[in-house]
Amino acid sequence: METSKIGRNGTLVIPAKLRRRFGLTEGGMVVIEEAEDGINIRPAVAMPVEVYSARRRAEFLLNNAVDAADYKRAVREVRKLGFDPEDLPHRRP
Numbered sequence: 001m002e003t004s005k006i007g008r009n010g011t012l013v014i015p016a017k018l019r020r021r022f023g024l025t026e027g028g029m030v031v032i033e034e035a036e037d038g039i040n041i042r043p044a045v046a047m048p049v050e051v052y053s054a055r056r057r058a059e060f061l062l063n064n065a066v067d068a069a070d071y072k073r074a075v076r077e078v079r080k081l082g083f084d085p086e087d088l089p090h091r092r093p
Helices: 016-022 054-063 068-080
Strands: 030-035 038-043
Touching: 054 068
Parallel strands: none
Antiparallel strands: 030 038
């Protein structure tokens, strides 16, 4: 069991031994949850979110078509997005 003091503005220093054990580094994220008997603090994982442009979505539509009929539908959708399918890198099914 480790103990620590609460500092200014609620800062909590996690002992080095525990930071190393759980891979906590400066700027790292943790999840803090209320529990019946206290507070749980555990490492958090934050995954970056990729935001796709309309052009990239159009490429996905074309490249993920599985057959000729699906490709035709993809071409229609790509044109609705304002792109010419021939100008986008893709492979026909």
